[in-house]
Amino acid sequence: xxxxxxxxxxxxxxxxxxxxxxxxxxxxxxxxxxxxxxxxxxxxxxxxxxxxxxxxxxxxxxxxxxxxxxxxxxxxxxxxxxxxxxxxxxxxxxxxxxxxxxxxxxxxxxxxxxxxxxxxxxxxxxxxxxxxxxxxxxxxxxxxxxxxxxxxxxxxxxxxxxxxxxxxxxxxxxxxxxxxxxxxxxxxxxxxxxxxxxxxxxxxxxxxxxxxxxxxxxxxxxxxxxxxxxxxxxxxxxxxxxxxxxxxxxxxxxxxxxxxxxxxxxxxxxxxxxxxxxxxxxxxxxxxxxxxxxxxxxxxxxxxxxxxxxxxxxxxxxxxxxxxxxxxxxxxxxxxxxxxxxxxxxxxxxxxxxxxxxxxxxxxxxxxxxxxxxxxxxxxxxxxxxxxxxxxxxxxxxxxxxxxxxxxxxxxxxxxxxxxxxxxxxxxxxxxxxxxxxxxxxxxx
Amino acid sequence: xxxxxxxxxxxxxxxxxxxxxxxxxxxxxxxxxxxxxxxxxxxxxxxxxxxxxxxxxxxxxxxxxxxxxxxxxxxxxxxxxxxxxxxxxxxxxxxxxxxxxxxxxxxxxxxxxxxxxxxxxxxxxxxxxxxxxxxxxxxxxxxxxxxxxxxxxxxxxxxxxxxxxxxxxxxxxxxxxxxxxxxxxxxxxxxxxxxxxxxxxxxxxxxxxxxxxxxxxxxxxxxxxxxxxxxxxxxxxxxxxxxxxxxxxxxxxxxxxxxxxxxxxxxxxxxxxxxxxxxxxxxxxxxxxxxxxxxxxxxxxxxxxxxxxxxxxxxxxxxxxxxxxxxxxxxxxxxxxxxxxxxxxxxxxxxxxxxxxxxxxxxxxxxxxxxxxxxxxxxxxxxxxxxxxxxxxxxxxxxxxxxxxxxxxxxxxxxxxxxxxxxxxxxxxxxxxxxxxxxxxxxxx
Numbered sequence: 001x002x003x004x005x006x007x008x009x010x011x012x013x014x015x016x017x018x019x020x021x022x023x024x025x026x027x028x029x030x031x032x033x034x035x036x037x038x039x040x041x042x043x044x045x046x047x048x049x050x051x052x053x054x055x056x057x058x059x060x061x062x063x064x065x066x067x068x069x070x071x072x073x074x075x076x077x078x079x080x081x082x083x084x085x086x087x088x089x090x091x092x093x094x095x096x097x098x099x100x101x102x103x104x105x106x107x108x109x110x111x112x113x114x115x116x117x118x119x120x121x122x123x124x125x126x127x128x129x130x131x132x133x134x135x136x137x138x139x140x141x142x143x144x145x146x147x148x149x150x151x152x153x154x155x156x157x158x159x160x161x162x163x164x165x166x167x168x169x170x171x172x173x174x175x176x177x178x179x180x181x182x183x184x185x186x187x188x189x190x191x192x193x194x195x196x197x198x199x200x201x202x203x204x205x206x207x208x209x210x211x212x213x214x215x216x217x218x219x220x221x222x223x224x225x226x227x228x229x230x231x232x233x234x235x236x237x238x239x240x241x242x243x244x245x246x247x248x249x250x251x252x253x254x255x256x257x258x259x260x261x262x263x264x265x266x267x268x269x270x271x272x273x274x275x276x277x278x279x280x281x282x283x284x285x286x287x288x289x290x291x292x293x294x295x296x297x298x299x300x301x302x303x304x305x306x307x308x309x310x311x312x313x314x315x316x317x318x319x320x321x322x323x324x325x326x327x328x329x330x331x332x333x334x335x336x337x338x339x340x341x342x343x344x345x346x347x348x349x350x351x352x353x354x355x356x357x358x359x360x361x362x363x364x365x366x367x368x369x370x371x372x373x374x375x376x377x378x379x380x381x382x383x384x385x386x387x388x389x390x391x392x393x394x395x396x397x398x399x400x401x402x403x404x405x406x407x408x409x410x411x412x413x414x415x416x417x418x419x420x421x422x423x424x425x426x427x428x429x430x431x432x433x434x435x436x437x438x439x440x441x442x443x444x445x
Numbered sequence: 446x447x448x449x450x451x452x453x454x455x456x457x458x459x460x461x462x463x464x465x466x467x468x469x470x471x472x473x474x475x476x477x478x479x480x481x482x483x484x485x486x487x488x489x490x491x492x493x494x495x496x497x498x499x500x501x502x503x504x505x506x507x508x509x510x511x512x513x514x515x516x517x518x519x520x521x522x523x524x525x526x527x528x529x530x531x532x533x534x535x536x537x538x539x540x541x542x543x544x545x546x547x548x549x550x551x552x553x554x555x556x557x558x559x560x561x562x563x564x565x566x567x568x569x570x571x572x573x574x575x576x577x578x579x580x581x582x583x584x585x586x587x588x589x590x591x592x593x594x595x596x597x598x599x600x601x602x603x604x605x606x607x608x609x610x611x612x613x614x615x616x617x618x619x620x621x622x623x624x625x626x627x628x629x630x631x632x633x634x635x636x637x638x639x640x641x642x643x644x645x646x647x648x649x650x651x652x653x654x655x656x657x658x659x660x661x662x663x664x665x666x667x668x669x670x671x672x673x674x675x676x677x678x679x680x681x682x683x684x685x686x687x688x689x690x691x692x693x694x695x696x697x698x699x700x701x702x703x704x705x706x707x708x709x710x711x712x713x714x715x716x717x718x719x720x721x722x723x724x725x726x727x728x729x730x731x732x733x734x735x736x737x738x739x740x741x742x743x744x745x746x747x748x749x750x751x752x753x754x755x756x757x758x759x760x761x762x763x764x765x766x767x768x769x770x771x772x773x774x775x776x777x778x779x780x781x782x783x784x785x786x787x788x789x790x791x792x793x794x795x796x797x798x799x800x801x802x803x804x805x806x807x808x809x810x811x812x813x814x815x816x817x818x819x820x821x822x823x824x825x826x827x828x829x830x831x832x833x834x835x836x837x838x839x840x841x842x843x844x845x846x847x848x849x850x851x852x853x854x855x856x857x858x859x860x861x862x863x864x865x866x867x868x869x870x871x872x873x874x875x876x877x878x879x880x881x882x883x884x885x886x887x888x889x890x
Contacts, residue, residue, distance in 0.1 A: 138583075138623060138624055139622060139623050139624050144707060154706070157706070158706070164705050164706060165641075166639075166641075166648070166702055166703060166705070169639060169647065169648045170639055170648075170702070170703055172703070172706075172707055172710075173707065173710050174619070174620070174707035174708050174710055175619070175620035175621060175622055175710065175714070176620060177584060177620055177808060178583060178584050178623070179583055179584050179672075179808070179809050179810070179811050179814070180672060180807075180808050180809055182672070189673040189807055191806035191807050192675070192805060192806060192807075193805060193806050194611075194614060194615055194747065194805075196610075196611075202614065202744060203611070203614050203615075203747065204747070205747050205748075205749055205805070227624075227625060227627070227716075228634040228715075228887055229887055230637070230887070251806070254806065257611055257615070258611060258615055258617070259706070260609050260611070260706075261599070261602070261603070261609060261617075261704070261705075261708070262589060262617055262618065262619035262708040262709065263619050263706070263707040263708025263709075264707065264708075265617075265618050265619055265620065266802070266803070266805065266806040266808065267806075269620070269803075269806065269808040270673075270806040270807045270808055271672075271807075299647060302639065302648065302649070302650050303650075304650055357711070358711075360637060360638060360639075360650070360711065361636035361637060361638050361696070361699065361711040361712075361714065361715040362625075362634055362636050362637075362715045362716075362887060363622060363624070363625050363711065363714040363715055364624045364625055365624070366624050369624070442673055442674055442675070442807060
């Protein structure tokens with residue numbers, strides 16, 4: 001695990017004033033990476049770091065001579081407007097780059113008088129910038145790591161057999177669709193598909209009526225492992241660059257009809273939204289938590305999925321909120337309604353276990369591959385991470401402030417996910433937002 | 446469907462003599478594309494076309510001024526050593542390029558005296574060249590399109606419920622792993638994984654003992670569809686560049702323990718082998734066949750998965766052979782043993798139906814995406830496309846000429862898949878080979 005160091009010091013202030021606001025997601029202790037296009041469409045996309053309400057252009061920093069020596073390489077890796085090359089470099093260079101950027105933005109940084117005018121030229125306003133998909137995702141894998149979610153969904157889809165026998169031994173996962181992963185803010189078109197009502201003789205094809213979100217956390221892979229070689233759990237986090245929020249949109253009616261025997265396919269592959277900023281694992285060092293407290297009687301993981309460090313600090317204390325805003329709410333100027341709050345500490349499996357399991361057969365992970373956690377649901381009703389669970393398949397609709405009800409998502413609904421880490425004595429680290437609005441189904445050709 | 450044209454004429458001969466051999470996979474009527482490195486490791490990889498026992502270097506052809514006008518663009522798309530850019534161009538340019546290359550290689554081609562010396566400079570011997578992965582595969586999707594395979598496997602994994610109710614309505618598929626797709630000839634390391642014996646209290650971790658191949662056919666996507674828009678079945682084949690052979694290696698013991706509820710994951714993701722040559726859909730025009738003859742009582746596909754053209758010519762009459770050679774057989778100089786022969790006409794779903802189903806929810810396919818058919822098994826015992834079915838889970842082992850028995854694959858076993866199309870009045874079109882040899886499991890770190 002990455003140690004807590006000077007860059008995490010809660011007393012650090014930035015000369016970018018907005019970064020010192022207690023409510024900001026992006027204080028100088030965070031420094032998440034993304035890809036952006038500054039205001040003005042003629043500008044080329046580039047790699048940037050969020051700081052308060054600004055974005056630091058990493059390419060411009062290098063061009064200004066602000067990244068020297070070892071960090072120059074890390075800067076060069078940012079020349080392509082995707083984080084893959086940076087992710088491939090590994091923890092040592094990530095740390096060096098973080099220290100350098102932290103130094104450039106500190107109110108009391110060394111040589112500040114000389115460097116600050118140069119750094120100022122490298123800042124863009126986040127509000128007017130366009131945030132782009134930060135990574136070229138080679139493969140996207142979706143886990144199923146919340147035992148609460150698996151039990152809830154299992155009890156609806158398989159009442160006799162909600163939690164399958166493998167669940168407590170394997171971090172269950174399936175391959176997702178990489179081509180349709182989009183950045184937050186991209187409109188999500190309601191999918192059509194085959195579905196079959198319980199009382200119908202056969203299936204029909206049409207727009208999904210049971211459209212849902214799934215609140216998940218994403219993990220971006222750093223350096224690859226060689227094809228044919230596995231990553232031991234002790235080294236798993238060396239292969240993890242950072243994290244984002246994921247909305248794994250799901251069409252429950254399509255899913256129910258298609259998912260056996262080979263798993264979800266078109267019910268998920270129409271779109272997956274990720275948040276634009278990738279929070280590094282290093283920024284999260286102060287918020288590490290023990291692994292999930294398995295109830296008495298639950299089996300220990302097999303030895304290759306177990307380690308003292310994973311037990312003690314494999315988890316991350318990350319709070320996750322979901323907000324909903326209907327079109328009516330927006331028209332009336334009503335703020336989005338928070339409909340759930342979950343915690344990433346409620347996951348049965350840790351990130352290190354996911355990486356080790358995924359590579360245990362020799363499968364090669366590549367820089368920029370996305371691993372998602374599966375829906376983050378906790379034991380309480382208020383911590384259920386999708387509408388299927390939240391409304392219990394529509395039995396308990398959500399009441400909106402306009403008087404509207406929601407069993408599943410309607411056209412015009414916007415889903416907003418937020419995530420943050422808080423701990424006494426440390427600065428609050430935010431993930432920014434993961435937003436998506438449902439648009440109507442495509443007209444038939 | 447692409448029409449039969451002059452390039453299919455069985456009377457065409459090439460001045461590359463080996464292409465006129467009746468037994469060659471690569472007559473002038475075939476012209477499959479691949480990526481190769483000529484003998485001598487210092488050479489850069491490049492796009493080539495197989496002709497007899499030679500490879501035509503497409504980049505060199507352009508540099509020699511042999512690709513002019515409209516075809517120059519297609520030639521430029523081959524400058525990157527991967528077929529993705531060529532695949533993105535679409536049927537018109539593919540046809541033009543095919544006509545041009547056919548013209549360059551014809552024994553009676555126009556201006557032959559002038560061009561042949563130039564073209565000869567663009568040839569490399571296939572035997573000494575290194576054949577590379579031909580495509581950068583963005584997403585890999587694996588279908589399950591043989592009703593015989595689905596019924597056989599289903600009856601082993603779910604005796605009470607072999608063929609699920611959705612099978613005859615949906616071309617069932619799941620997402621595969623793109624990172625571990627390798628080109629034929631790459632050694633395949635036996636995977637380790639979690640498995641649980643029926644009589645064991647809990648799972649254990651170790652090398653797979655039930656390692657299997659799966660004979661499949663691969664389809665490479667050409668031009669992308671827009672995210673959010675589906676491809677009607679009438680236009681589906683405009684999005685298909687060509688085909689290859691696929692060996693979807695499978696660890697049955699890992700699969701059995703992990704696959705519910707989200708489908709196969711590590712049982713498949715350790716490796717998938719594809720053949721190095723991509724046979725274009727145009728080369729296969731003479732071998733089109735009706736869709737699968739659904740038995741009386743089977744439902745018709747829903748309207749979006751049905752069309753007169755698909756019914757009449759949606760299939761492809763492609764014969765598929767699997768050969769096995771143990772290490773002992775190779776040491777004793779015994780030829781590989783053919784253990785099965787199947788036909789792609791036995792598939793319940795056509796390529797067009799796969800493409801239309803895949804995009805029916807708005808999922809975007811990208812140039813170079815790989816769709817595999819699922820195991821090609823027919824109704825007869827001799828046409829079963831994997832050992833699980835062939836030996837019926839090991840109950841009927843295969844006898845090798847050395848006296849060895851095979852229930853599942855042993856270290857040192859080589860699996861060789863071959864495919865070809867034959868029809869009176871047309872040249873035989875071969876797919877080349879898809880080879881892979883099992884090596885021992887990785888030593889623990």
